[in-house]
Amino acid sequence: MTDGMTLSRRGLLGTGLAFTFAFAGPGTAEAQSAPAGPATLNAYVRIAPDGTITIQAPVPEMGQASNTALPLIVAEELDADWSKVRIETAPVRPAYDSPVFRSQFVVASLSVRGYWMPLRVAGAQARRVLLDAVAARWGVPVDQLTTEPSVVVHAASGRRIGYGEVAAFATVPATLPEIAPAALKPVSAFRLVGRDVPRFDVPAKATGQAVFAIDVRLPGMLHATVARSPGLGARPLTHNGAALLARPGITHVLPLDQGVAIVGEKVEAVLAARRELAVTWSPGEGATHSSEPALASYLADARDTAKQGVAVVRNGEAAQAIAGAARVHTAEFTSDYVYHAQMEPLTCVAHVTADAVEVWAGTQWPSLVRDEAAKIAGIPADRVTVNMLTMGGGFGRRAAIDYAIEAVTIAKAVGRPVKVMATREDDIANAHVRPMTAHRIDVGLDAAGKITGWRHRLAADLVVPMLYGRARLDAQRGVDHIVTYHANVAHYDVPAALTEHVYREHGVRTAPWRGIGAGPNAFAVEAVIDDLARQANADPLAYRLALLKDARAKAVVEAAGAMAEWGRRREGTSLGIGFAKLGLPQLGEALSATVAEVAVDRANGQIRVLRLWCAADIGLPVQPRNAMRQIEASLLWGVSSALTERLTFRDGAVEQTNFSDYEVLRASDTPQVQVRLIRSGEMPLPAAELGLGTVAPAISNAVLAATGRRLSAMPFTRDRVRAALGA
Amino acid sequence: MISLTVNNRAVTVAAEPETPLLWVLREHLGLTGTKYGCGVAACGACTVHLEGEAVRSCSIPASAAAGRAVTTIEGLPGGANHPLVRAWVAVEAPQCGYCQTGQIMQAATLLARTPRPTRDEIVAHMDGNLCRCATYNQIVEAIEQAAGSV
Numbered sequence: 001m002t003d004g005m006t007l008s009r010r011g012l013l014g015t016g017l018a019f020t021f022a023f024a025g026p027g028t029a030e031a032q033s034a035p036a037g038p039a040t041l042n043a044y045v046r047i048a049p050d051g052t053i054t055i056q057a058p059v060p061e062m063g064q065a066s067n068t069a070l071p072l073i074v075a076e077e078l079d080a081d082w083s084k085v086r087i088e089t090a091p092v093r094p095a096y097d098s099p100v101f102r103s104q105f106v107v108a109s110l111s112v113r114g115y116w117m118p119l120r121v122a123g124a125q126a127r128r129v130l131l132d133a134v135a136a137r138w139g140v141p142v143d144q145l146t147t148e149p150s151v152v153v154h155a156a157s158g159r160r161i162g163y164g165e166v167a168a169f170a171t172v173p174a175t176l177p178e179i180a181p182a183a184l185k186p187v188s189a190f191r192l193v194g195r196d197v198p199r200f201d202v203p204a205k206a207t208g209q210a211v212f213a214i215d216v217r218l219p220g221m222l223h224a225t226v227a228r229s230p231g232l233g234a235r236p237l238t239h240n241g242a243a244l245l246a247r248p249g250i251t252h253v254l255p256l257d258q259g260v261a262i263v264g265e266k267v268e269a270v271l272a273a274r275r276e277l278a279v280t281w282s283p284g285e286g287a288t289h290s291s292e293p294a295l296a297s298y299l300a301d302a303r304d305t306a307k308q309g310v311a312v313v314r315n316g317e318a319a320q321a322i323a324g325a326a327r328v329h330t331a332e333f334t335s336d337y338v339y340h341a342q343m344e345p346l347t348c349v350a351h352v353t354a355d356a357v358e359v360w361a362g363t364q365w366p367s368l369v370r371d372e373a374a375k376i377a378g379i380p381a382d383r384v385t386v387n388m389l390t391m392g393g394g395f396g397r398r399a400a401i402d403y404a405i406e407a408v409t410i411a412k413a414v415g416r417p418v419k420v421m422a423t424r425e426d427d428i429a430n431a432h433v434r435p436m437t438a439h440r441i442d443v444g445l446d447a448a449g450k451i452t453g454w455r456h457r458l459a460a461d462l463v464v465p466m467l468y469g470r471a472r473l474d475a476q477r478g479v480d481h482i483v484t485y486h487a488n489v490a491h492y493d494v495p496a497a498l499t500e501h502v503y504r505e506h507g508v509r510t511a512p513w514r515g516i517g518a519g520p521n522a523f524a525v526e527a528v529i530d531d532l533a534r535q536a537n538a539d540p541l542a543y544r545l546a547l548l549k550d551a552r553a554k555a556v557v558e559a560a561g562a563m564a565e566w567g568r569r570r571e572g573t574s575l576g577i578g579f580a581k582l583g584l585p586q587l588g589e590a591l592s593a594t595v596a597e598v599a600v601d602r603a604n605g606q607i608r609v610l611r612l613w614c615a616a617d618i619g620l621p622v623q624p625r626n627a628m629r630q631i632e633a634s635l636l637w638g639v640s641s642a643l644t645e646r647l648t649f650r651d652g653a654v655e656q657t658n659f660s661d662y663e664v665l666r667a668s669d670t671p672q673v674q675v676r677l678i679r680s681g682e683m684p685l686p687a688a689e690l691g692l693g694t695v696a697p698a699i700s701n702a703v704l705a706a707t708g709r710r711l712s713a714m715p716f717t718r719d720r721v722r723a724a725l726g727a
Numbered sequence: 728m729i730s731l732t733v734n735n736r737a738v739t740v741a742a743e744p745e746t747p748l749l750w751v752l753r754e755h756l757g758l759t760g761t762k763y764g765c766g767v768a769a770c771g772a773c774t775v776h777l778e779g780e781a782v783r784s785c786s787i788p789a790s791a792a793a794g795r796a797v798t799t800i801e802g803l804p805g806g807a808n809h810p811l812v813r814a815w816v817a818v819e820a821p822q823c824g825y826c827q828t829g830q831i832m833q834a835a836t837l838l839a840r841t842p843r844p845t846r847d848e849i850v851a852h853m854d855g856n857l858c859r860c861a862t863y864n865q866i867v868e869a870i871e872q873a874a875g876s877v
Contacts, residue, residue: 063821203816343762344764392824425766640861666854668851
């Protein structure tokens, strides 16, 4: 009873060199690998003589279920019997890179979309290898062969042979067959994609068998935790580590670049010592940063058109159009910092030896962990093994790999395997936040009330330099695509538009946060659309339908309205709507519209969201039920961040300390949610962050409908609601 | 040294009296199905049963469990066939899954006392267990399903 899980060593595909630990649970492929030796058909597929098909999932799982959806795509083109498929988490190596990122990297809801074609080709290629082998053995032309699930069929002679039998004699050619797009299955012939299959990760998660990084236990492993500097650039000056080293079981106190690590034999001793650790820090870049005064200055910057920002969108001459408009509508919005609050505090296990590194991490960017670990250890990247463990929530926080870098650094220093786990208090103190934002939107209208120009000035912290480095921002001519996402009106009929980003930098650590810019930016845009509808004495839904240009966008708005019975009057509640997209025009945009039913308590300022109806066009849904669940979760993140979530800095440090003062959505706050998928096209589009941006405007618009007052500062805390309602 | 009963087994661990029960379970006994989330009884990820009551093991000192019976997710009667686990799998409640064992342990004490809870009773009983993936509607559905099958 001393070891909560089984570790087994196994060789990896096609190389006798690299070894890794795999976690064998009941029913996993490792536990059942066939003795005769499976045929490896390509990087994704191997088939054992007993017919077991093992498919590699190229990206780590964080609850998005892509580790079921991605292998399913391979299985579709392979024409596999799904009941014979075992899923393995792939190693970290270039063969598994996403074509979008040229890396194993999970962000922007692009796993299914990004791997769609490579996985179809991999499945079709493996099938073709099997067909060629059968054609050669039977002496028949390959084009006379067809497949049924896991069976090759020669209809003319009535012969049939199972994939396992073929794999036993198939030779895999040195050059794998090329698969032309025309050789792929027509979408109409799909029998797996588009039909729900059980998520393979669920049983282990319901029994406590799933292994997260925090659960990894290695022989001789030490435990560590890190006190991080309050902001970027602050370094440890002095600490009381010498006194802590005298405590039983504490083995090391290590100053790091931006922190101090305590290392010891037992986690409880390390955590007790952490409570006694006192560090003085050099003043960092943001040592005087306090959210409340800073937000006022953000708003001043957004208002001050003399203060030039980076033009993110420039379509026509918006400033001229507004200057010459018959009437100008102006509105301002703000949003506070928010924290990811992933339930598993940041944790990474590392072991550094003379010529190799092994890392066990829940990370959204395993390829970068590999590369950075190699640099720290001074070894080639192919000597680094990164085990991609399932994450206790990612949401963008684990796109940053600060905690993995620290784990490898500490492991190198102590010479033993070490698990570095953040306390919740340190996890929030080291929050990599979604930027605080202030918005000023000016809309020019002609005498007939038609929009002539739209200018959106956004003052906000940056994310791109923190995640990708300053050079990337420069290469993008200063456009921070993460912060400014959705700060546009591309789907609306607006002849001239300008979006400018005025940078604010305070040494605050930032990261992508679910939905990235859509949270704050779609809030501002969609609130203004409602303002304009109201001024035009138009119904907000009808106004959107008239203003939206493309049919897919109109379809989601219409569908959400129908789901909510938009025209029906309610007693004591009101409805509001918001529209938002996810993705980029060049890769395809998913579209969503949500209606929120809201009750406002004017006396205490409490907003209750009772129901959400969301219509979502995600192209071709690969796993419809899961897609609806992901969108539901995304909508509920919208509720949580619209109503309560608020992280504040005072004098350069985060003020909140735990879930007790950083309030996330609870069961009792959770509305009933209905999601309807609208299928379009023949390609899956991003889904798992869709809809988040619709919620705050839908709530604010519902409150506007009920009270005539605009909630313009997110989150809509009780104090702010009372102030807005003049109570 | 502290002696207690975990999942119907008598165990003795070399833990300090003030060591939280959570770390006794996870580190001394290797029962990693019980999770660390906050350390201050504010999230529910570490929920286990102490003498049949749902408790936050992060905030219970080992000394308070001495001589008493603790049940973790690994010791839930029936394991994968427990009605709640089966309902959790059928509904596919988990997303990231990290909080779900604590959710199940919390739910089990509701059904032990109230075999046919109303939706409001479920929500009230589960309100201290956070799920950042916000699978709350699925958790309620799974509990309703399990209640129907007990």
